[in-house]
Amino acid sequence: MSETLVLREEIVNPETPLGDVAVEASLSWFERIYRIGAVRKAFILLVLAALWQAYGLWLANPLLFPTFTDTIAALVENIGNGVIPARTLVSLKTLLVGYGIGVALAAVLTTLAIGSRLGADLLEALTSMFNPLPAIALLPLALIWFGLGQGSVVFVLVHSVLWAIALNTHSGFRAVSNTLRMVGLNYGLRGLKLVRFILVPAAFPAILTGLKVGWAFAWRTLIAAELVFGVSSGSGGLGWFIFENRNQLETANVFAGLFTVIMIGLAVENLVFATIERRTVQRWGMQH
Amino acid sequence: MTVQQSQDQFAPLLSVEGVTLQYKTPDTLVTATYRVDFKVYNADRFVLLGPSGCGKSTLLKAIGGYLRPTEGRIRLKDHDVREPGPDRMMVFQEFDQLLPWKTVGENVVFALTASGRASKAEARDRAHNYIEKVGLTKFIDSYPHTLSGGMKQRVAIARGMAMEPDVLLMDEPFAALDALTRRKMQDELLQLWEDTRFTVLFVTHSIEEAIKIGSRILLLSPHPGRVRAELNSVPAGSMGSPEQVALELRINDMLFGHEGKRP
Numbered sequence: 001m002s003e004t005l006v007l008r009e010e011i012v013n014p015e016t017p018l019g020d021v022a023v024e025a026s027l028s029w030f031e032r033i034y035r036i037g038a039v040r041k042a043f044i045l046l047v048l049a050a051l052w053q054a055y056g057l058w059l060a061n062p063l064l065f066p067t068f069t070d071t072i073a074a075l076v077e078n079i080g081n082g083v084i085p086a087r088t089l090v091s092l093k094t095l096l097v098g099y100g101i102g103v104a105l106a107a108v109l110t111t112l113a114i115g116s117r118l119g120a121d122l123l124e125a126l127t128s129m130f131n132p133l134p135a136i137a138l139l140p141l142a143l144i145w146f147g148l149g150q151g152s153v154v155f156v157l158v159h160s161v162l163w164a165i166a167l168n169t170h171s172g173f174r175a176v177s178n179t180l181r182m183v184g185l186n187y188g189l190r191g192l193k194l195v196r197f198i199l200v201p202a203a204f205p206a207i208l209t210g211l212k213v214g215w216a217f218a219w220r221t222l223i224a225a226e227l228v229f230g231v232s233s234g235s236g237g238l239g240w241f242i243f244e245n246r247n248q249l250e251t252a253n254v255f256a257g258l259f260t261v262i263m264i265g266l267a268v269e270n271l272v273f274a275t276i277e278r279r280t281v282q283r284w285g286m287q288h
Numbered sequence: 289m290t291v292q293q294s295q296d297q298f299a300p301l302l303s304v305e306g307v308t309l310q311y312k313t314p315d316t317l318v319t320a321t322y323r324v325d326f327k328v329y330n331a332d333r334f335v336l337l338g339p340s341g342c343g344k345s346t347l348l349k350a351i352g353g354y355l356r357p358t359e360g361r362i363r364l365k366d367h368d369v370r371e372p373g374p375d376r377m378m379v380f381q382e383f384d385q386l387l388p389w390k391t392v393g394e395n396v397v398f399a400l401t402a403s404g405r406a407s408k409a410e411a412r413d414r415a416h417n418y419i420e421k422v423g424l425t426k427f428i429d430s431y432p433h434t435l436s437g438g439m440k441q442r443v444a445i446a447r448g449m450a451m452e453p454d455v456l457l458m459d460e461p462f463a464a465l466d467a468l469t470r471r472k473m474q475d476e477l478l479q480l481w482e483d484t485r486f487t488v489l490f491v492t493h494s495i496e497e498a499i500k501i502g503s504r505i506l507l508l509s510p511h512p513g514r515v516r517a518e519l520n521s522v523p524a525g526s527m528g529s530p531e532q533v534a535l536e537l538r539i540n541d542m543l544f545g546h547e548g549k550r551p
Contacts, residue, residue, distance in 0.1 A: 179382045182354060185372040187403040197402060201389040284389045285433025 066252040074252035075259055084241065084260055091222060091237030092264075094150055098157025099218050103211070105158065106165040111195055113166075114173050123170055127163050135160035135221040139228060153225050160221040165210040172206025173199050205281045212273050216265070223261055300327035301487055302351065302455055306360035309346050320346040321513035323360065326506050328455065331485045335502030335521075337492060339543060343513030344491045348459050351489065352378050364454060374403035377448040381460040383440045386432040386447075392419060393428040396447045405451055418450040419443070421480060438469040445477070449486060456488045462497070474500055478524050495539050499532055500524070507542055516542055 033039055049068050056067030066074070078084040109126070112119035135156040142152035176199055184198035200207065226239025236244070238257055245253035281287040304327070309320040320343035328334045336344040349355045351362055353372040362369040364376065372378075379385070386395050396415035400406040406414060419428055422442040432440055441461055448456050462470040474497065481488065492498050498505050499521050507516040519539070522531045 177382070177384050179380050179385050180387070182352075182372070182378065182380070183385055183387070185354070186352070186374065186376075186378050187399055188372070188374050189402055193402075197398075198387070201387070204389070280389070284431055286388055 063249060063251055066255055070252045071255040071259060074250075075256040078253060078256055084238075084256070087236060087238050087241045087257075088260060088264065091226070091239070094153050094237060095157065095218055095222050097150075098154045098222070099161055099215065101154065102158045102161030102214060102218070103165060105162050106169060106210070106214075109162075109166050110169045110173060111192070113170050114195060114199065115191070120170075123166060127167050127170075130159065131163040131167060133159075135217070136224050136228065139225055153222065156221055156225055157218050160217040161214040164217055165207075165214040168210025168213065169203065169207050172203030172210070175206065176202040205287050208273070208277065208281060212269070215268060215273075219261070219265055219268075298329055301330050301332075301365065302328040302489070303363045304347070304351070304360070305363070307347070307350065307357045307362060308359035309343060309350055309355060310358045311346070311355070319512040321508070324508070324513060324515055326515065326518060328487065328489060331487055333481060333488050333490065333501060333503040335490045335492060335498040335505045336508060337495065337498040337502075337505050337539070337543075338508035338513065338516075339493060339510050341510040341513075342508035343510075344493075344508055345459055347508075347513065348378075348457050348489065348491050351455075352376055352457050374399075374405055374451050375454045377451045377453040377456055379441070379444045379448045379456065379458045379461045381463050383437050383464065385444050386440055388432050391429050391431055392424060392435070392443050395432070395443060396450050399447050399451055403451065414450045415446075418446040421449070421483070422446045422476070436469075438465055438473060441465065441473060442476070445480070449480065449484065452486075454487065456486055458488060458490045460491055460493070463492070463494075470497075477501065495536055495543075498539070499535055500527055505539070507539060509543070 027035075053068040056062075056065055056070070059065050062070060075084070109119075109123050113123040114120070138156050138159055139152065142155040146152040146155055180198055180202050181194075184194045189197055222237070223239040223242075226237045227243050238261055242254050242257040242261075245251075245257065277287065305325055306323045307325075308322050311318055311320060324343075324347060326334075336347060338344050346355065350357055351364075351369060353369050353376065356370075369376070386392075387398065390398055393412075393415055396419060397408070397411045400411035400414060401408055405411075416425075416428070419425055422445060424439060424442055424446070427435060427439065432443070435443070444461070445458075448458075462473050465473060477488075478501070480486075490498075490501050492501070502521045505519045505521055507519065508514065509516040519535070522529065522535055526532055
């Protein structure tokens, strides 16, 4: 290996004008459209609908697999005669009650957990015990305790929501940087005020994830619970609508019911949660 | 700049008396500082200087009230320091010390209202005032994540000063900045001090920064932190002067003497 340095002339470039090199060039129209997420997703949905229609036509058995257009027709009809809106309303009402109670309980549990080591142990023990337990498995028990009615559904809903939200919120709280905590203490904030003004906003990305997961669990559990044990007092929800129509072999209506379930899920995810995300965590630069 | 001529005439603002600090790691009890004494007077720019492991940051946290001394006591004005409070505002090294869900202006206003230091209207006035002092009026409605590191530290300083605390505690606030920004921030801090004459306790491991920022420098030796010396710095603006170079060498000798002199 040579030990000497290689001697070179210094290089100094004169300042010359740039010439006709484009510093910014606009993208082609295809690329610009392709970069819009909604367009890409709409395209995928369109392809899926076309595949569905093609398979339905090829199978030509509306009892087993109605076509896309049959489903849409059934959907329009059932929305028109007010059945689906009424059933959806029943489902959503139950859902909101269960979701609300679940969120409130999760708030209490996580606040306890952040306040004391015993509270944290309690939360950890409870979540590891109950989180893997399917909500539907509790339904038979709930029926004994609360009877055939809204009470039982709300009970299993709370169970499906609570642990997902508590788990996410708790890990969010624990991930809050020590600096922010110290800043809050420096302001003289203690206890609940520290939780309310520092921990909750700082852990908001995790809390939001918990709320989203909890929502999906709740929606799933609700439809399943309605399917399994139907209704009390004649006012069933969407799950019951699906069950009823299956019994009458109105397969297009079954598909319309499932379609509604999917649409509501999509709407809540893309309108409600996406809006909250845009206004909070994305605006604050905590999530991109 | 005035050098304190006869300390006895003035009561110290902050006194640290025989403070031993210990903290636990999973398997050891670490003594961070051992019987440290010093006094800070009004309008001091008091620097805690030492190599890593001398407990200077731990000491600052104890003064901030985040940590109780196992021995000795810390007195601010006429009461013992027991817990964190808005009379001692911390400026941290980390850029994430601003609340990311509040704008620059809201960050300062919230500090004042949450701590009860000012009413909402007064807080807004004061926030505006101090944000102007650090030259960020244009960014008052921006969220912290859109600011550079230096700007975030300026906001943190503005927030600390807006609280008008008895003492501003700064824990290596410029350490994570690039060299050019750091120099600029040091000059700005000195200018702010010229304007308002606040009392500041500043932690650093840079001898040069200590001499530039400080009016008085406490040298701590490591493992555990003990007071090696308490020196007067050279007047601000005499960087590069023979006195400054001499002081730097002297401090270097005291801290690293046994490792051999460095140029």
